[in-house]
């Protein structure tokens with residue numbers, strides 16, 4: 001297939017691109033590099049099926065029209081977005097225009113040429129899990145932050161194009177994802193930040209009391225799920241979750257990563273009102289319809305992530321000394 005991946009140089013996007021190339025598809029990537037580097041695709045730079053990487057903004061309607069006129073895509077994976085809850089509270093306009101308005105522009109192009117779209121939403125749209133069965137697709141949502149609100153808006157627009165125009169469309173809601181290529185600074189994810197702190201010997205800082213839990217999904221499992229949701233024709237007009245079915249408190253995660261090598265500190269939450277206390281996924285639907293199940297345990301995932309961060313730090317050290 002001819003496949004467009006927006007946000008394809010980002011953390012999850014580059015793994016989605018990798019899987020699509022492995023499966024023999026032709027891939028076009030669009031990203032404005034707002035939170036990523038083109039180096040994330042270095043591994044595939046000579047791949048004959050990575051047709052183009054366009055450094056462009058998905059808020060640019062004319063540009064979207066141009067690429068949809070140029071190529072007859074079969075499928076579009078829409079991952080480009082502002083992803084940070086705190087940033088969305090400080091600057092809701094950027095998140096709303098990136099996550100909701102740009103999704104609408106893209107949908108319009110998909111509608112004109114009947115291109116199937118997979119919208120990358122997030123578990124952050126849900127209200128806290130109320131029991132140990134976890135959150136399934138019928139669990140209540142809650143726009144606790146403009147990030148969640150913008151994603152819920154985008155989801156509803158995508159689903160409306162299925163109902164109103166019959167556009168093949170799927171909304172995927174992966175739970176918190178971690179692994180190699182995730183940023184280790186403030187804009188990264190909790191696992192990458194904690195591992196980085198351990199490796200540089202600084203303390204691990206936890207917002208709030210650390211009893212909040214996350215269902216942490218390894219990035220290759222996440223990418224497999226996203227890609228397979230796009231391949232299936234049984235999910236049109238549907239929302240589907242992916243997570244491991246196990247949640248871990250941030251306190252326990254910090255202990256698992258620090259291995260007593262660095263101290264753990266609790267600091268006041270910047271935006272406690274937007275924290276989701278318990279995020280635990282029920283992925284029965286993905287398993288039933290796609291036959292998808294996560295393969296990588298949290299221990300193995302942390303090991304792989306730590307190895308990658310170590311390697312990246314060593315490379316940077318070498319470059320700095322050259």
Ligand SMILES: NC(=O)c1ccc[n+]([C@@H]2O[C@H](COP(=O)([O-])OP(=O)(O)OC[C@H]3O[C@@H](n4cnc5c(N)ncnc54)[C@H](O)[C@@H]3O)[C@@H](O)[C@H]2O)c1
Nearest residue numbers: 007010011012031032033034035036057058080081176177
């Ligand atoms: N990381 C997670 O835990 C997680 C979990 C569930 C869903 N998601 C979703 O997955 C997607 C990818 O997230 P990620 O973690 O890889 O983050 P990321 O920031 O690495 O990826 C997002 C990409 O979108 C690009 N982008 C942002 N605004 C753009 C614009 N206007 N035009 C073009 N490109 C733009 C960024 O440069 C970046 O490469 C996002 O939609 C996010 O909401 C992430």
